[in-house]
Amino acid sequence: MIGTQELVMIFGVVVLLFGASKLPELARSMGSSVGEFKKAQKESELNLREFEKSLKDPMAPKTKVQETAAKLGLDIRGKTDDQLLDEIQRSAEKPKEVSEP
Helix, strand or coil: CCCHHHHHHHHHHHHHHHCHHHHHHHHHHHHHHHHHHHHHHHHHHHHHHHHHHHHHCCCCCCCHHHHHHHHCCCCCCCCCHHHHHHHHHHHHHCCCCCCCC
C-alpha cells in the first residue's frame, strides 16, 4: 500500500512536470477517464450476464419462425426453420374444431 510520503512525492513530481496551472485540467481529464472506464465496465458486465443467461436458457426462441411455432404450442427443440415452417403450415391447414355452446 502506498504511504503518505510516497503520495506527497508523487504529487510533487506531478506539480513539477505539469505545473500548477495544468493540475485542474489534468484532474478533470482523469475524472472523466475513470467515469468512462466504469461505464464500459458496467456495460461489459451486463453483456456477460446476458450471455450467461442465454447459455442457461437455450430453448428461448430466436427467430420469427421459432417464436411463431412456440406461440402455436409446437415443440421447437432440435428442429430447423424449414421443419418448423412445415409444421406451422400443417397446423394452419387443419380444420379447427368448433365447440357448440
